[in-house]
Amino acid sequence: MFNGILIDKDDTGYHVRLTAIDEAQLPEGDVTVRVSHSTLNYKDALAITNKGPIVRSFPMVPGVDLAGTVAQSSNPDFKPGDQVLLNGWGVGEGHWGGLAQVARLHGKWLIPLPEAFTASQAMAIGTAGYTAMLAVMALEKNGVTPDKGEVLVTGANGGVGSFSIAILAKLGYRVVASTGRAAESDYLMQLGAAQIIDRATLSEPGRPLAKERWAGAIDSVGSHTLANVCASMRYWGTVAACGLAQGMDFPASVAPFILRGVTLAGIDSVMRPRQDRIDAWARLASDLDQQKLALITHEIGLSEAIDTAHRLMEGQVRGRVVVDTQR
Known part of the structure; x- marks a missing residue:
């Protein structure tokens, strides 16, 4: 029993x-x-x-x-x-x-x-940290390097958001965190966020194209937030989408993709091939500051x-x- x-x-x-x-x-x-x-x-x-x-x-x-x-x-x-x-x-x-x-x-x-982690540490990372690492790797694959500009992380207080900030900051990116909990700003800054913005600036219906700002983004929110993130990407920017906290809908236009060459990369962690998992966990061992756990x-x-x-x-x-x- x-x-x-x-x-x-x-x-x-x-x-x-x-x-x-x-x-x-x-x-x-x-x-x-x-x-x-x-x-x-x-x-x-x-x-x-x-x-x-x-x-x-x-x-x-x-x-x-x-x-x-x-x-x-x-x-x-x-x-x-x-x-x-x-x-x-x-x-x-x-x-x-x-x-x-x-x-x-x-x-x-x-x-x-991985030898770098205890069982407790591995579960502190869990699906959230593993998904965040897959998202960071997707940005890298599409050429989003720290010199290209700011990277936005939505749903910043969640597990995926928290790990995304910590990993990106250690890799040298300037990270902007979107959150609805202003009281958590100190926490997000300790993780490595350079700036905090209110999620309300992204969560309402927006324009097909907005002012270019983000070189990359990791979104765990979906719905209007994801649509607005895509609309405000720089030319050749990449958005890694891995969640639907706001909703499963995607009320967007094709404008960012055909006028700015934006890439929307879907991140599925559930059925990922075994070697991808091993690679992601190896990266977590090297690219995550364990003191942030x-x-x-x-x-x-x-x-x-x-x-x-x-x-x-x-x-x-x-x-x-x-x-x-x-x-």
Whole structure:
């Protein structure tokens, strides 16, 4: 038996509880992992609070991230005692995830835990930091270098935004952070932001083309914000889009793309090929100032995850939440 958060649905409604689970209930997989740490992402909060159609089968253990130690394996790439981590692959949505003390998984979803990080540090980074690194790499691929001009980060107080600022600043970019929480300005400046702007300047309907400003941008907001970001890009600028906090719609025109050569790069972290994941985590080991993790992260126990998910949905949680599954 092990403890885990279990989501179920029946005729009486949607139920979420922390409970003891029999290992015999675990889904199919060729690697069993003793999970030491997981995270609480926006997607996990949607699943726990039932605010979005995240869970695709019931019962379900949420948690799109996990790190831990291999307990059993019939996969030749892993053996008992190996330290591993997982991000995405539909775990916590269609396959039991990381908000439990044990997970049974397919080895093709796992990568070795980089030596630079402890399990707790890897989960402090989690899908948010890994996605931010993929977005930075997309900007680099399209020639957005620090000398080209300012880079905008929207949704700056969220996990992806926080890591994007920290990584870009260490790489020498001048980062402008967009946030709706002016009280968090000091936090964003400590991460490396050179300037803070109010998200209201981007969140309302705008013009097809605006004054050129940004050489690059990382957007986790979507909707009007993404449209306005695209409209204010410099010639040959690149926007890496990886979220939809404001909405899934994209009320924009083709003008930035055909008149300024702007690139809109979609960042999918869930189904990313294994080598891309390994490359991104290698970059995180070299390009993320680990001292910033304490600013970005706070840790809770598994018993606190359900309440924290509700607070996250209410906008009361800053940065990253690491979940210690052993408490």
